[in-house]
Every structure is written in C-alpha cells, then in structure tokens.
Amino acid sequence: MSKTLSETASLDRSQQQLLRCLPKIDDCLNLLSSDRALHAIPHTAIKSGVREYIDFLRQRIFTGELSDGEALSLDRMMPVLISYLLKRDQIRFRRVINATGVIVHTNLGRSLLPTETMDRIYEAGMRYSNLEFDLETGNRGSRYSLVEDLLCELTGAEAGLVVNNNAAAVLIVLETLAKGKEVIVSRGQLVEIGGSFRIPDVMRRSGATLVEVGATNRTHLRDYRAAISEETGLLLKVHCSNFRIIGFTKEVENKELVALGREQGLPVAEDLGSGCLVDLSNYGLMKEPTVQEVIASGVDVVTFSGDKLLGGPQAGIIVGKKSIIEKIKKNPLNRALRIDKFTLSGLESILRLYRDRETALATIPTLAMISTPVETVDKRARRLRRLLRRDLKSHCTFSIKDVVSRVGGGAMPEQNLPSRAVAVEPLHLAVNRLERALRSQDIPVIGRIEEDRLLFDMRTVADDEVPLLHNTLLGIFS
Ligand SMILES: *Cc1c(COP(=O)(O)O)cnc(C)c1O
Numbered sequence: 001m002s003k004t005l006s007e008t009a010s011l012d013r014s015q016q017q018l019l020r021c022l023p024k025i026d027d028c029l030n031l032l033s034s035d036r037a038l039h040a041i042p043h044t045a046i047k048s049g050v051r052e053y054i055d056f057l058r059q060r061i062f063t064g065e066l067s068d069g070e071a072l073s074l075d076r077m078m079p080v081l082i083s084y085l086l087k088r089d090q091i092r093f094r095r096v097i098n099a100t101g102v103i104v105h106t107n108l109g110r111s112l113l114p115t116e117t118m119d120r121i122y123e124a125g126m127r128y129s130n131l132e133f134d135l136e137t138g139n140r141g142s143r144y145s146l147v148e149d150l151l152c153e154l155t156g157a158e159a160g161l162v163v164n165n166n167a168a169a170v171l172i173v174l175e176t177l178a179k180g181k182e183v184i185v186s187r188g189q190l191v192e193i194g195g196s197f198r199i200p201d202v203m204r205r206s207g208a209t210l211v212e213v214g215a216t217n218r219t220h221l222r223d224y225r226a227a228i229s230e231e232t233g234l235l236l237k238v239h240c241s242n243f244r245i246i247g248f249t250k251e252v253e254n255k256e257l258v259a260l261g262r263e264q265g266l267p268v269a270e271d272l273g274s275g276c277l278v279d280l281s282n283y284g285l286m287k288e289p290t291v292q293e294v295i296a297s298g299v300d301v302v303t304f305s306g307d308k309l310l311g312g313p314q315a316g317i318i319v320g321k322k323s324i325i326e327k328i329k330k331n332p333l334n335r336a337l338r339i340d341k342f343t344l345s346g347l348e349s350i351l352r353l354y355r356d357r358e359t360a361l362a363t364i365p366t367l368a369m370i371s372t373p374v375e376t377v378d379k380r381a382r383r384l385r386r387l388l389r390r391d392l393k394s395h396c397t398f399s400i401k402d403v404v405s406r407v408g409g410g411a412m413p414e415q416n417l418p419s420r421a422v423a424v425e426p427l428h429l430a431v432n433r434l435e436r437a438l439r440s441q442d443i444p445v446i447g448r449i450e451e452d453r454l455l456f457d458m459r460t461v462a463d464d465e466v467p468l469l470h471n472t473l474l475g476i477f478s
Pocket of ligand 1: 165166168170191193197238240272273304305306307315409410
C-alpha cells in the first residue's frame, strides 16, 4: 500500500529521510540469491516477499513506529528479512498442541484418529483400491456398500449412506423428502451450529418450506398435528446439540411423533448432530440419545456427524428405512456431496472399532479423552509442572489449577469434565505476549488466559506432548 505524493509531502523531514534509506528490492534480492536458508523457496515467492516486507517498513515509517535509520541498513535488515521470508513460506496447514481442554475443538480439527485408522487412510492414498469395484463380480461397484453393512449392524437401521459432512446429510435428506413441500419443526429446535449452519437456512437451500410449531420452550403433539396439511412433506426433529432450554419445557417424544407420522403417512427425520454410538452415561456422563435408540424409536431417517462424538473422520452419516435411503442414493446431489476414499477407509476402520464398546472407548481418541479419569490428567499436569519448575523457576511461577474441560463440537454443552491445568504466570513478560509467542512456534501451543495466567488444560494434551510443551517453553524463555 503506497501513499500518494501529497501524503508523502505531509511527512516530516526525518520521515522523508528514512524513506530514502529504504533498501532497493533488487539490492535485497542480490544479497539473498546466495543464501542457503532460502534455497527451497522459488524466486517469485522471494521477490513478492521482499516487496511485502519493504512495504511493511514503509508503512511503519508513515505511522512513526519506525524511526531508527540504523534498522534499515542491509546488515541489520537481512537476518530479519530472511526469517520473515522463511516464516512466510511455512506450511500453512500445521499441527498444533491443543491445551484448551475442548476435546472436539472445531477450530483445531475436531476429532483425532487412532493409528490403525490412519494406516488404512495411508494405504488408501498410496495404493489402488476396490473403491468402486465389486471384487465378487469383477464389475463396477458402489463406494457406499463398503460401510453400509457396518452402519446397519451398529445402528439397527435397514440401510445407510455417507456424505461429505452432516450439513450435507441434512441438506440431501430435506431435498430428497421435502423439496417444494413443508417441513414441520419445533420452535425450540431451530438451532444454529457454529460456522453458519442454521436449520432455517439449510431448509431454504433445500427448497423446502419451514413450518415452525409450538413455543420456544414447549411444543406439544397437538401443535404438530394442527400444522399438518396437504403441503406437508416431513416431520423433522433436530437435536439441540449446543444449547439447552431448561425450566418449564416440553418436547414431543419420538414415539408419539413417529405414531403421528405413520397415521398421516409422513416420514419422520431426526438430525442428531453428534451421533453417539455408545451410551456414555455409563461412564458418568450425560445421557445423550444413541443412534441405535433413535432408530429403535421408529424414526425413518437419522443424520449425524462422523467427526463429533463418533470420533471419526469428517463425514455425514445417514441411516434409516431402506426405501428412503434408496431415494437419497439416487438424488443427483449425492454426487456433489459425495465422500472421498480417505474418509471412507477411515470411517470403516472407526466403525469396526465400535463393534466392541471397550475397544472403542480405549482406542478412539475422542472417547478416550472424554473418559480419562481426572487423576490421570492430574498426573500429567504434575509431570509438566515438575519439568517447568526445574528449568524455568526464575522466569515464571507454575501451579496446578482445577478446571473444567468441555466435550466441544456443540455436544453436551452442560457436561463438566473435571480436569487439571498447569497455570503459568510469567514474572517478566506480559501473559498475552507469552500466549502470542506460543502461537508463533513451529508447533504452536493453544491455551487460554485466565486472571493473568496462561492455562494449559492437560486433558487434551497427549502424554507424548508433555516434553514438547516443556521444550517449547524452554525455547521461549532461553
Ligand atoms: C454439528 C451439527 C450439524 C452439522 O454437522 P457438520 O458435520 O459440522 O456438517 C448439523 N446439525 C446438528 C444438530 C449439529 O450438531
């Protein structure tokens, strides 16, 4: 962003002097051309990086932030410029350490996959596969058949289908069953999920018309019944994954809604959001309806995410009545929303783990992190504190704090997971500077600031990340 001549004229003499001292782009490029550190960066990228950096210096002269002419000497500038260029060329998609305690953290990649699942995905990428090839007949096969049996076995549904994500699953269900028709939804269930997924908006996109019934806190069966007309195509329930309405509330039970649907010849769909396959209330967690329970209640079609409580890769899973799933499979939208081979191979691996509940809980990281006892998290926190106190006690104080982790991903918003954090209070550095420094590391560390201390919630930090976290802090303070 360069200034016009008249703006330049308004600068004082020292600023004009500084501007004249700005190095020439070509001089910088000449000096950089022999620098070994930059050998992997293409010339065009170096050139635009240098231009960007000099523009940045020019801006700082304009604003008065840069007033020391010495800083513009090539000797002083080169090392800074080189690290700027290296940073600018870093891989953008990077690993981070999640010390937030939010397990299904939508901004940090949601669910982590177990090693054996990653092995399947690796092979799917490195080798040819039977993605759409029927090994029995030698003819073309369907990619969906690869996980359909497993989905049916685990959920009790007649048929199943997988698409790109749950938003896509909801969209294609609505488009298939209710395009040009009305869909009846309780007012208390018109949820917005982070990242602008809103039931009313998806409904509009699908070509269906939303008919809201009931009040925000209470909806009765008679409200649904009164709204049914010639135009009705579907009765839809949406799981209020990320919020709760408490107090004087009423929602219609699945059984009653299913009975009404049967009586009126209308399908009933439920968007479960998280879609749990194991009842976590046996592990001291809140009761969430499992997919199996929803299917058993008679709901015709259920949608849920692959990478929320299920702990798999990003996917949208649709299970339900065969006649409905067949219609969805034939919808041309299906091609646009289709799942890729990596997801498919990963999802099959995850679903196979669910065939044994204990195995699922022990090996699927999302479930393992949710069910880790606080004593284990406490030990991990104490281990980190011991290392940090040993090496950095002249720089910070370190304490253990009782905190509350969250499941995240819009699931179980009220569920408190008791946890432990290492609280870091820097003695000679502002805590937000420390937070920023941690974010700018090769492997950034994401924690949170509370009362002038930086907290690392150790529930979401893996055991093998403790030394990494320790070394990262050593690097910052040494
Ligand atoms: C999360 C969620 C979605 C969207 O799922 P994605 O997998 O993020 O596309 C839709 N409906 C509900 C109720 C959800 O909780």
